[in-house]
């Protein structure tokens with residue numbers, strides 16, 4: 001029943017959008033529905049939108065192409081989702097531009113705030129479904145997904161709170177003039193997100209864009225589009241007007257590039273690999289777009305001899321194994337002071353052995369599946385390289401099971417700083433543990449990277465923690481904790497880890513530009 005009615009409306013909309021005889025025939029026989037019922041691994045059934053979300057409705061792609069989305073824990077297909085092409089990007093940008101020009105950029109702050117507050121509430125109300133969708137699509141443990149969804153609602157609410165606090169300045173330029181500055185939105189923002197935190201990255205992108213009066217065309221990663229499409233429904237329900245948020249799942253090389261080059265897209269916000277970040281900058285340069293990038297990392301996590309070692313071990317484990325190691329700021333290089341090196345390594349091994357890897361939906365699962373065969377292969381290839389380079393596997397190092405992309409949490413010891421496993425971002429549950437002797441030694445090793453996203457310091461000496469944090473070249477420093485995100489604290493990279501900051505007040509700067517106004521005063525002596 002559901003399928004038939006969706007199919008009919010899909011065909012009708014398709015005809016209306018194209019106006020071409022051959023497309024008419026193609027679409028009339030389109031077999032893909034715009035919504036499908038899906039039974040989640042926890043037994044509940046929900047309705048998953050599978051169309052592109054353009055101008056406030058779910059529509060098929062212009063050429064009717066679809067792509068299969070799979071569950072990385074089972075390797076089984078979940079659903080077919082429409083795959084946007086460049087014609088769809090064109091439609092989405094047009095809708096976003098119309099919404100920007102006609103009302104959203106000038107909407108009362110209260111209107112934008114209400115939408116974001118309502119959206120945050122809806123995310124909370126749908127939290128269990130969203131978390132389950134995320135675990136099914138990405139493979140991460142349900143606990144991880146619940147944490148993501150919780151931060152999503154907190155962040156959207158925090159964004160809503162900025163709506164009436166976007167201040168400019170009054171600037172004293174002498175009594176013959178009155179000068180002030182205001183912050184204005186940029187226009188249509190192209191937002192390209194990865195597969196490791198699909199819903200969280202969706203919120204980090206749309207929250208600050210919407211509250212500052214921009215409109216959005218967002219491309220989720222092809223492998224993980226489900227939560228962004230589900231959340232598009234929540235945008236509708238929250239009262240976000242048609243065209244303000246558009247979601248176009250599809251290939252990065254095709255529609256990601258089209259967004260980067262489109263003259264009506266005024267800004268690109270990207271999270272993903274440093275290599276793709278470079279391509280995006282190049283493509284965006286043609287039309288001199290504003291670009292913010294949140295890229296890769298190889299973050300150091302430092303344990304001083306005076307740390308609470310049991311707590312430090314939990315933090316370094318969480319630093320690397322959280323979210324199956326698919327974290328841009330993962331603490332993937334651990335440095336332990338020589339006098340406690342053996343003790344920490346042994347505690348770390350024991351703690352790692354206690355982490356349960358497996359079905360994301362099992363109650364005590366800590367680490368779920370890697371997100372794709374491609375990632376599984378890349379990770380296992382690095383393990384092999386590490387062994388070939390002469391590093392020692394302390395624990396792990398293998399695929400777990402034959403079905404699903406599970407990897408054992410893996411610790412490498414006896415590493416040298418020039419090994420590839422110490423230099424490259426692996427993006428999986430693989431960590432190297434090295435020794436250091438002095439503060440200078442560890443600061444030098446920690447900073448010896450093209451990246452600079454995050455760093456961890458474990459010590460009971462507050463003075464040392466602050467002094468070392470000043471010397472580390474990273475956008476975020478965690479002291480006696482790790483991967484401890486907060487919606488008010490800016491996050492982003494030094495060096496080749498990125499440009500711009502997300503969350504907190506800093507994110508608003510990515511989405512506004514300053515306009516200065518200076519007016520002559522005719523009667524300065526009155």
Ligand code: NAP
Nearest residue numbers: 193194221222251252253256257272273276295296328427
């Ligand atoms: P990626 O290429 O950076 O993909 C991230 C997003 O960029 C996806 O939506 C992707 O689209 C899109 N994209 C790809 N090429 C593009 C282009 N030329 N123009 C515009 N958009 C483009 O990452 P990946 O290939 O999936 O993963 C490779 C490695 O990147 C990982 O192993 C990891 O090291 C790193 N990574 C880092 C992060 C992070 O949070 N910093 C996140 C993901 C991956 P598709 O849908 O076609 O993929």
Ligand code: MG
Nearest residue numbers: 070137223224
């Ligand atoms: Mg998937």
